Amino acid sequence: MSGWWPASVRRSTALSAALLCAVVFTLGWLGTRELLSKQLSDSAVAATRVQLDGLAEAHRSGQPAQLYGDAVFEVVDESGREVASSENLHRWDPAWTPLPPAPAGAPGDWTVTTKATLKPGDHPQWREYREYTVVGKVTDRDGHRFTVYLFVSPWETLRTLATFDDTLVFFVPLAVLITALAAWLAAGRALRPVEAIRRELAEVSGSRLDRRVPVPPSRDEVARLATTTNETLDRLQQAYDRQERFVADASHELRSPLANLRAGLEVALTHADRADWPAVARRSLLDVQRLQRITADLLQLAVDPAEIPEDVVDLADVVGEQVAERALEPGPAVVSEVDGPAPVPGEAVQLERLLRNLLDNAVRHARSAVTVRLRREAGEAVLEVVDDGPGIPVADRERVFDRFARLDDARARDAGGTGLGLTLARDIAVRHGGSLRAEDGATGARLVVRLPLGGM
The missing domain is CATH 3.30.565.10 (Histidine kinase-like ATPase, C-terminal domain)
Known part of the structure; x- marks a missing residue:
């Protein structure tokens, strides 16, 4: 575990959830913003085309154009000379160069979508200092062809995106915080039975193998862990009880031949002159043989079973x-x-x-x-x-x-x-x-x- 990552399961879960939430929401933010920007731009281009049709019709009929706000437009003749434009165009870019006319032989329904950049020379930080989308189409007047261009206004799109960003700047951190808090509380609730199991296991000792860990009512992994732990404790207690019985029985079985052997030798030594030493030796030998058999069997049971040969x-x-x-x-x-x-x-x-x-x-x-x-x-x-x-x-x-x-x-x-x-x-x-x-x-x-x- 690295030094900056918390060792606590609860803290690491909350931090992981917060980081994952932050990554997911940020990616969602950027993806949604890109989609929204494209849709708004397409809508702005479509609305500008409608205005461009009105501007072209007004120019052909010699009527004043009905434009809204600070619309920027330009009309050029077949030679590329500018014949009309909005006053904002040259105010925002004093060194403006007219856009090229439609190609010679272009059909009457020719349209174009291009890019143009306005460069205010004395005020490079003006918001107008940017690249614009420009739509254009061909129109005629008095037997001459003209190309009408209308700049797509980006301001509505930019305002909507700014509002979108301001909203998510507040809600994304709030969502990350709520997710981290929810993960913290959920991890604490999930780990509460684990802590109870740990406390109960800490009380288990060689003399207190009868203790069992609490099994939560849920049927999740923690409940299965508690059940398996109790089954393991059951096996340990059974093994411990068998070992105690085995030690007690072994002590009893070994005590009897040892007592007989000692008693026989003590009696014979007390009356050494009257003892039948060959008979004493035979009885002692039987007791020793019995001890030997018991010891051999105990060793056979005590050692780990060897692998059975493939014979x-x-x-x-x-x-x-x-x-x-x-x-x-x-x-x-x-x-x-x-x-x-x-x-x-x-x-x-x-x-x-x-x-x-x-x-x-x-x-x-x-x-x-x-x-x-x-x-x-x-x-x-x-x-x-x-x-x-x-x-x-x-x-x-x-x-x-x-x-x-x-x-x-x-x-x-x-x-x-x-x-x-x-x-x-x-x-x-x-x-x-x-x-x-x-x-x-x-x-x-x-x-x-x-x-x-x-x-x-």
Whole structure:
């Protein structure tokens, strides 16, 4: 912003409106004046031609001419000698040279419009010192031809233009002032809601995210700005609330294994001579491993998601590898039902982790069996993990994907989980352009992943 231009929106709006009004009115003034001048001049020429006809007829009949005011005329013969003129002509221009006669052989209706300048020698500032429009025509008398000239009087035109200028000199600045004032008031009225929004936003802080800006009743850009601002504040508050819950849950989840680890070590050290140190080490190792899993999952959720590579992964291979690994572990039987290849764009390690987390969750809750199904459907790869456990109530099918969310009956049993497995699985599915939902199943829980298919 330059130094002379105001930084205030209200002032700059008023100044811009005033400048624009001044330019428009000035151009309109000049254009209208030019048009008015031309029309007045044409009217004056037309009126003078009528007088010229009367002057020519009077000269031909030898009667005195009926002219008005200080009309200036001249009559010249065929040789160019002046035979008659008004007394003003030589008084206003003592060195006046007669105008030329009509050309030889000119028809009887010959007319001409020309220019002539009167030059008062001793008084160069006289108003008569100017260029005049002169109209002329041919007439005859006693068998001789004469050319009659009559000067067009500019005074009526000049008086009208002067009155026009005097009027606009007053009204144009007045119009500019009124426009600037109207722009000032309109800008103030338009910016009043913006100022209210600014004041309310100034009160928003980390501990007062519940404040919202006022939305004006109008449906203009300011109202949309206020609505968008409130929607943004809603998202910020939701993110802040999620962060607070996440920190509280993370603190709780980390506190339990740390407390167990500390208690076990303190008891063992208190009775060092009777402690079963291998057993203490095994219990401590389990707690450390649980801490490690929780920390790894927290880091995975905390970092910004990396861009998914453009590789193509066959989910059939991922299912086969994961099911084969589970066959070597104790617990419920894990079987697969694969209809064929299911190539999807993505990262193999992340997709393996998605399925591993779903299988970990299913194995912990299954009574005897877990089934993994893979099929292609409407341009998508559909991966289902079904267990024969107690299942997920309909009201909790979204809550199970929240961080550290566990159902009440599962919390006592789920000693090995971190509460982040399903959250991470859904995060991976969404980042691969798909979805993860808990749906109805014949027995137990049924988690369904849908991913867009890709070529191989």
